Amino acid sequence: MSDLLRPETTHDLAGDAATLLGVLREAPPLTHCITNAVVTGFTANVLLSLGAAPAMVDIVDEAGMFAGIASGMLINLGTPTPEQRAAAVEAVAGAAASGTPWVLDPVAIGALPVRTALAHQLVGHRPTAIRGNASEILALAGLSVGGRGVDATDSTDSAADAALSLARSTGGVVAVSGPVDLITDGERVLRVSNGHELLTRVTGGGCALGAVMAAFLGAARATTHDALSAVASASLVYTIAAERAAAVSAGPGSFAVALLDALAAVGADDIRAAARVEGGAL
Amino acid sequence: MSDLLRPETTHDLAGDAATLLGVLREAPPLTHCITNAVVTGFTANVLLSLGAAPAMVDIVDEAGMFAGIASGMLINLGTPTPEQRAAAVEAVAGAAASGTPWVLDPVAIGALPVRTALAHQLVGHRPTAIRGNASEILALAGLSVGGRGVDATDSTDSAADAALSLARSTGGVVAVSGPVDLITDGERVLRVSNGHELLTRVTGGGCALGAVMAAFLGAARATTHDALSAVASASLVYTIAAERAAAVSAGPGSFAVALLDALAAVGADDIRAAARVEGGAL
Amino acid sequence: MSDLLRPETTHDLAGDAATLLGVLREAPPLTHCITNAVVTGFTANVLLSLGAAPAMVDIVDEAGMFAGIASGMLINLGTPTPEQRAAAVEAVAGAAASGTPWVLDPVAIGALPVRTALAHQLVGHRPTAIRGNASEILALAGLSVGGRGVDATDSTDSAADAALSLARSTGGVVAVSGPVDLITDGERVLRVSNGHELLTRVTGGGCALGAVMAAFLGAARATTHDALSAVASASLVYTIAAERAAAVSAGPGSFAVALLDALAAVGADDIRAAARVEGGAL
Numbered sequence: 001m002s003d004l005l006r007p008e009t010t011h012d013l014a015g016d017a018a019t020l021l022g023v024l025r026e027a028p029p030l031t032h033c034i035t036n037a038v039v040t041g042f043t044a045n046v047l048l049s050l051g052a053a054p055a056m057v058d059i060v061d062e063a064g065m066f067a068g069i070a071s072g073m074l075i076n077l078g079t080p081t082p083e084q085r086a087a088a089v090e091a092v093a094g095a096a097a098s099g100t101p102w103v104l105d106p107v108a109i110g111a112l113p114v115r116t117a118l119a120h121q122l123v124g125h126r127p128t129a130i131r132g133n134a135s136e137i138l139a140l141a142g143l144s145v146g147g148r149g150v151d152a153t154d155s156t157d158s159a160a161d162a163a164l165s166l167a168r169s170t171g172g173v174v175a176v177s178g179p180v181d182l183i184t185d186g187e188r189v190l191r192v193s194n195g196h197e198l199l200t201r202v203t204g205g206g207c208a209l210g211a212v213m214a215a216f217l218g219a220a221r222a223t224t225h226d227a228l229s230a231v232a233s234a235s236l237v238y239t240i241a242a243e244r245a246a247a248v249s250a251g252p253g254s255f256a257v258a259l260l261d262a263l264a265a266v267g268a269d270d271i272r273a274a275a276r277v278e279g280g281a282l
Numbered sequence: 283m284s285d286l287l288r289p290e291t292t293h294d295l296a297g298d299a300a301t302l303l304g305v306l307r308e309a310p311p312l313t314h315c316i317t318n319a320v321v322t323g324f325t326a327n328v329l330l331s332l333g334a335a336p337a338m339v340d341i342v343d344e345a346g347m348f349a350g351i352a353s354g355m356l357i358n359l360g361t362p363t364p365e366q367r368a369a370a371v372e373a374v375a376g377a378a379a380s381g382t383p384w385v386l387d388p389v390a391i392g393a394l395p396v397r398t399a400l401a402h403q404l405v406g407h408r409p410t411a412i413r414g415n416a417s418e419i420l421a422l423a424g425l426s427v428g429g430r431g432v433d434a435t436d437s438t439d440s441a442a443d444a445a446l447s448l449a450r451s452t453g454g455v456v457a458v459s460g461p462v463d464l465i466t467d468g469e470r471v472l473r474v475s476n477g478h479e480l481l482t483r484v485t486g487g488g489c490a491l492g493a494v495m496a497a498f499l500g501a502a503r504a505t506t507h508d509a510l511s512a513v514a515s516a517s518l519v520y521t522i523a524a525e526r527a528a529a530v531s532a533g534p535g536s537f538a539v540a541l542l543d544a545l546a547a548v549g550a551d552d553i554r555a556a557a558r559v560e561g562g563a564l
Numbered sequence: 565m566s567d568l569l570r571p572e573t574t575h576d577l578a579g580d581a582a583t584l585l586g587v588l589r590e591a592p593p594l595t596h597c598i599t600n601a602v603v604t605g606f607t608a609n610v611l612l613s614l615g616a617a618p619a620m621v622d623i624v625d626e627a628g629m630f631a632g633i634a635s636g637m638l639i640n641l642g643t644p645t646p647e648q649r650a651a652a653v654e655a656v657a658g659a660a661a662s663g664t665p666w667v668l669d670p671v672a673i674g675a676l677p678v679r680t681a682l683a684h685q686l687v688g689h690r691p692t693a694i695r696g697n698a699s700e701i702l703a704l705a706g707l708s709v710g711g712r713g714v715d716a717t718d719s720t721d722s723a724a725d726a727a728l729s730l731a732r733s734t735g736g737v738v739a740v741s742g743p744v745d746l747i748t749d750g751e752r753v754l755r756v757s758n759g760h761e762l763l764t765r766v767t768g769g770g771c772a773l774g775a776v777m778a779a780f781l782g783a784a785r786a787t788t789h790d791a792l793s794a795v796a797s798a799s800l801v802y803t804i805a806a807e808r809a810a811a812v813s814a815g816p817g818s819f820a821v822a823l824l825d826a827l828a829a830v831g832a833d834d835i836r837a838a839a840r841v842e843g844g845a846l
């Protein structure tokens with residue numbers, strides 16, 4: 001994709017991220033998560049550390065109403081029980097009715113039939129953003145049967161066309177997570193090079209980022225920042241916190257703990273100093 | 283409420299807590315938790331660190347029987363799936379039949395209809411103790427529609443009348459968690475001023491306290507301490523451990539880890555030295 | 565059992581474990597876990613730290629297919645919802661059809677009827693390995709009604725005959741966890757004396773070992789190592805990591821974090837230096 005970038009139109013993503021982080025901490029967005037059983041505690045802790053207000057309301061007859069109250073919402077398909085599937089459908093309808101921005105994370109779709117069918121159904125409801133690894137984005141765009149599980153088996157670059165295609169067909173933002181995060185709204189592409197390999201050694205390292213995107217989308221509602229800016233800001237803040245955490249960690253266990261500390265400590269100046277972003281209009 | 287306190291009848295809560303903590307560690311109470319998916323691991327770790335024996339038995343046809351075997355029980359309504367709702371009803375009947383003390387934590391009731399209906403149903407079965415933040419206690423007493431989620435949007439003081447009213451109508455103890463914890467049996471009010479703001483930055487910071495109360499209620503069965511003393515002792519030990527943890531933490535992630543270490547390390551002398559308690563008869 | 569050991573046939577378990585750990589890290593085995601809600605995040609983190617690739621696919625219509633794709637599988641009965649019970653049955657059939665090795669962890673069976681019936685049903689499908697504490701192994705062999713919960717109330721030695729009997733009747737390996745881990749295939753018995761008491765103060769300390777066994781069984785498929793060697797290697801690597809973690813921990817919280825770091829750091833030389841193993845043919 002590098003030939004498509006227009007450096008002259010480079011987005012001031014670090015500035016956006018610094019602003020939105022301040023907004024988020026000033027008025028914590030109620031962030032509604034329907035997410036998988038493996039990462040639900042870690043996801044809530046990531047949101048609390050950052051300064052957002054998590055709430056996991058994943059049962060039928062509550063999820064839809066709550067989607068209307070929430071500032072932002074995540075639907076993550078990691079362990080989609082029948083109850084969660086029904087709650088997700090209800091929540092997406094509730095979000096649509098009230099204009100709540102929402103993120104779809106199509107975990108491990110491709111070979112696994114139940115979540116794959118649900119992901120395709122939900123994508124038809126036009127998520128504000130879609131976050132996945134390259135394999136998941138390729139599978140959601142119909143260009144691959146996906147990886148063997150939750151790992152990315154395709155590179156971020158290989159999913160760039162799929163991401164653009166999905167962004168254009170849904171009208172939303174698509175974020176491909178990997179060593180470099182690629183975020184696009186179908187017209188602009190941003191690449192965030194921050195991050196650390198240890199994020200792949202902690203369960204929920206990617207899933208929690210989807211929740212952070214929902215929180216930033218919630219915070220952005222009080223601003224003039226668009227969804228591309230909010231989603232890419234989430235990626236930037238999260239991956240900069242990961243770098244800070246890795247610098248003080250002895251392994252995956254202490255990294256996960258330090259990531260929470262870093263999410264609470266990272267500030268506007270840190271973001272401006274550490275950001276490694278490329279991008280602009282196609 | 284301060285005008286209602288009778289300093290001359292001040293309860294020696296630090297002494298009670300020190301004694302009960304020793305009893306708990308000597309004969310770990312089997313603490314049965316039906317709790318939400320977000321905090322179940324953290325809750326079990328809090329109980330294990332303290333010295334209690336957690337068991338999460340939240341399926342139909344086992345929960346009721348297990349309630350009879352357990353020393354104490356927690357019913358937390360944070361993510362009440364249909365299976366958990368049925369298991370909770372079964373467990374409460376089992377606890378009643380065998381005299382097992384139990385704690386109800388009506389997480390986020392008020393606006394959310396499923397858990398609110400269930401909380402009102404369960405409160406009719408007279409929990410030994412009810413623990414919630416001010417918004418939840420107000421909602422359970424019928425005096426508010428509750429907060430927007432799991433956060434307290436009302437102050438502890440604002441819920442004092444609701445707590446007294448609930449304690450009198452149920453015959454149980456009511457604990458309102460906040461910067462100051464208020465614990466009442468309808469005749470006496472205790473206030474615990476220990477604690478730390480970081481408890482609100484860790485998911486399960488409040489939910490796990492409900493489980494600790496169930497463990498202390500279980501331990502107290504072998505003693506002459508009443509439910510008020512057991513519940514307030516749990517609050518005191520837990521919040522003193524939180525203070526110790528905060529003193530060695532760099533943020534919410536390391537605080538959660540240090541809290542578990544502190545719960546294992548805190549002893550009778552620490553409790554007597556650190557306790558900040560007021561209270562007595564109304 | 566010490567009279568039954570033949571020192572002259574002592575197994576070079578440390579060598580096997582060092583080799584298998586290298587194989588596992590070179591080609592991370594996809595490790596399919598249907599496990600309980602309390603420990604699912606910790607279990608995934610243990611596998612990721614070690615170098616394996618966890619995937620928790622516990623819903624009907626996906627679990628069976630995924631069992632065929634996976635390198636190894638764990639069925640843990642800690643919180644067996646109806647959906648998980650059906651998924652477990654489906655997964656065991658899928659594993660059988662494709663030759664995927666699998667581990668059964670019969671958590672807290674004995675007095676609790678639902679999981680006990682399911683454990684007996686699943687054991688009839690001949691798990692590659694069974695892991696439990698002494699009380700659970702006794703209950704599975706029909707020699708005890710089990711403990712009062714997840715704690716072992718019987719000693720490892722008391723379960724040696726039950727373990728041998730189960731191993732012979734199922735044709736699989738049986739591992740009894742305790743201060744000394746006993747692992748047998750019905751013809752040979754290995755005893756691993758490594759480990760630390762803090763493993764019992766962390767929820768999932770035992771459950772995650774079952775997942776590590778599934779990962780080692782998956783890794784062993786590319787080698788000539790048999791199931792006894794793989795299961796005992798898992799026990800050895802895990803308990804040596806626990807010793808390293810305990811040496812740098814201040815309590816149960818920091819121990820759990822340090823265990824993840826140690827699982828990522830432990831190498832072949834560490835294993836050869838620290839192994840405390842006895843065993844051989846009966």
